[in-house]
Amino acid sequence: MEDPWQKAYDFAVAVARKAGAEIRKAGESEIRVMTKSSTVDLVTKTDERVEKIIIGSLKEEFGEGTHCFIGEESVAKGEPCILTDKPTWIIDPVDSTTNFVHGFPFVAVSIAFAVNKELEFGVVYSCLEDKMYKAQRGKGAFCDDEPIQVSDVKDINQSIIISEHGTDRSPEKVTKIFSTIQKNLCIPVHGLRGSGTAATNMCLVATGAVEALFEIGIHCWDIAAGAVIVKEAGGILLDVDGEPFDLMSRRMISANNETIAKRIIKEIEIFPVVRDDAPIEKK
Numbered sequence: 076m077e078d079p080w081q082k083a084y085d086f087a088v089a090v091a092r093k094a095g096a097e098i099r100k101a102g103e104s105e106i107r108v109m110t111k112s113s114t115v116d117l118v119t120k121t122d123e124r125v126e127k128i129i130i131g132s133l134k135e136e137f138g139e140g141t142h143c144f145i146g147e148e149s150v151a152k153g154e155p156c157i158l159t160d161k162p163t164w165i166i167d168p169v170d171s172t173t174n175f176v177h178g179f180p181f182v183a184v185s186i187a188f189a190v191n192k193e194l195e196f197g198v199v200y201s202c203l204e205d206k207m208y209k210a211q212r213g214k215g216a217f218c219d220d221e222p223i224q225v226s227d228v229k230d231i232n233q234s235i236i237i238s239e240h241g242t243d244r245s246p247e248k249v250t251k252i253f254s255t256i257q258k259n260l261c262i263p264v265h266g267l268r269g270s271g272t273a274a275t276n277m278c279l280v281a282t283g284a285v286e287a288l289f290e291i292g293i294h295c296w297d298i299a300a301g302a303v304i305v306k307e308a309g310g311i312l313l314d315v316d317g318e319p320f321d322l323m324s325r326r327m328i329s330a331n332n333e334t335i336a337k338r339i340i341k342e343i344e345i346f347p348v349v350r351d352d353a354p355i356e357k358k
């Protein structure tokens with residue numbers, strides 16, 4: 076049977092490529108940096124422009140009424156961040172903006188699509204490396220059309236893991252983040268890494284370059300596309316307390332298998348974050 080979302084998927088891949096070309100071009104000129112939730116939560120005109128290009132193209136192709144959109148920069152401007160049963164696009168136009176601003180060579184366009192709250196496909200275009208990661212539910216995961224697979228390491232002592240630091244620099248949270256990192260490092264694991272972009276980090280789990288990634292404080296647009304790619308590459312997603320993964324909770328561990336995930340979870344010091352779908356007055 077033909078996949079009802081095949082056309083949407085193919086379109087998403089093309090739009091991600093076009094958005095990535097815009098980001099590469101914008102990186103050649105001077106970048107004016109603005110801030111959002113904190114002085115280290117950066118945004119640029121390119122984030123806003125690229126999101127407009129992506130959402131504009133999708134609306135033109137699929138109609139405004141039937142499809143919904145959750146985009147990082149639209150939400151920052153007050154648009155709702157609620158996942159309903161309607162076909163919904165979840166978009167991070169520039170992940171990570173910090174890398175983009177500094178010329179650190181990992182920047183991704185992340186586009187996911189959910190129907191009935193289930194993720195149907197995800198596309199992550201690592202535009203400076205020119206690598207296209209993509210996956211449709213039930214059809215495997217690919218990088219530049221080559222199938223990808225998570226690593227088969229089961230021994231945590233043989234693993235590399237990723238944890239990022241996020242953009243909330245309140246001392247209590249930073250203390251917990253570093254305590255978690257210290258405890259994981261001392262398990263010991265072979266190493267800790269991080270590309271600075273959650274979307275690309277998830278693809279690194281999917282290719283088997285690292286065994287796991289965890290973060291508290293990420294947003295649904297950082298991880299929705301990567302979630303499909305990790306799952307389709309044979310990996311798993313969980314909440315940082317071992318409960319089922321919840322896209323809107325801002326807490327996520329993705330790993331090559333449950334043994335690795337559960338071992339890391341033992342060391343994670345959880346701190347509170349406000350859900351992506353919380354009412355605006357709680358944010």
Ligand SMILES: O=P(O)(O)O[C@H]1[C@H](O)[C@@H](O)[C@H](O)[C@@H](O)[C@@H]1O
Nearest residue numbers: 170171172239241242271272273
């Ligand atoms: O740069 P953005 O798109 O805001 O995403 C980053 C996020 O804000 C940080 O919390 C994470 O640590 C990064 O990995 C994200 O990708």
Ligand SMILES: [Mg+2]
Nearest residue numbers: 167169170297
């Ligand atoms: Mg992001």
